[in-house]
Amino acid sequence: MTSAVSLTRRAVSRAVLIGGLLGAVAACGNGTQSARTQSRVPWQEPASYTYTLRSSEGERALLGAFRITVRDGAVVKAEGLDDSGRRLVEDMPDAVPTIGQLLGELEQARRDDADTAEAQYAADGHPVSISLDWEKNAIDDEARYDISAYEPGDR
Known part of the structure; x- marks a missing residue:
């Protein structure tokens, strides 16, 4: 037992x-x-910051590389870092966006049911890459924005 x-x-x-x-x-x-x-860390766009933008793909008006300074929520300085960027800054300086405007374009693409509307974010929550494609089978309607050297505050 x-x-x-x-x-x-x-x-x-x-x-x-x-x-x-x-x-x-x-x-x-x-x-x-x-x-x-x-979810990603929420990010509030500061009133002042600088960043580098590389915009590519498609035939969108904004193509090239830029170093951008934002003060009080508006672009106050944009420097073209390549031939395309220099041409755009000279011809259409108001076309250079803040990060908030890029995020607005991303949100609009999502509302419009774009085939691709994606972003990748840094640890602090700011976007480092935005990919858009409104129609998968359309030619040259894509946009890719790569954001680097982001520095918040007065510089």
């Missing part, structure tokens, strides 16, 4: 151990899942 009791205790112990391990593994899985589904 002692042997039957010992067997039952061992079986129960193993079952508890296995159940505990399964519960721990499941809990780890949930933690990983929630980390993947967490």
